[in-house]
Amino acid sequence: MVDLMAGLATASKAYELAKDAKATADKFKNVEMQGQLVDLMSALVDVKAEAVAKSTRIAELEEQLALTRAMTFDGELYWQGEGDDREGPFCQRCFDDAKKAVRLQPGSTYGVPWNCKVCDSDYGSYKASPSYIPDGDPSF
Numbered sequence: 001m002v003d004l005m006a007g008l009a010t011a012s013k014a015y016e017l018a019k020d021a022k023a024t025a026d027k028f029k030n031v032e033m034q035g036q037l038v039d040l041m042s043a044l045v046d047v048k049a050e051a052v053a054k055s056t057r058i059a060e061l062e063e064q065l066a067l068t069r070a071m072t073f074d075g076e077l078y079w080q081g082e083g084d085d086r087e088g089p090f091c092q093r094c095f096d097d098a099k100k101a102v103r104l105q106p107g108s109t110y111g112v113p114w115n116c117k118v119c120d121s122d123y124g125s126y127k128a129s130p131s132y133i134p135d136g137d138p139s140f
């Protein structure tokens, strides 16, 4: 990352030097050199734009890597941290598919214990609600 930032600074400095050289070529009305320096300046702008794009992509990948390293998979759900500091759970489908850490929401008392509000995946064993037994009705 530091090397890329140094490269960006070098490209900026090279652009400024080319600009100064073009001013000199303009002063001496050297049309051929003016054209070459304009081409050089254009190439340096392209190099700098590509370096910025690569730097942005590296930052995104570093963020993804840090997130992946922070996650642990228990066979069904993802979690962050251990023991009392453990956070989550996070959706397995969203994380495996899009590398997004989406917190699962607790389900109702009966049904599935966890639900993802992004992809609507359910997690955990289904818990059926007890049968309704009206008071005093012996037929139930």
Ligand SMILES: [Zn+2]
Binding pocket: 091, 092, 093, 094, 095, 102, 116, 117, 118, 119, 120, 121
């Ligand atoms: Zn999800």
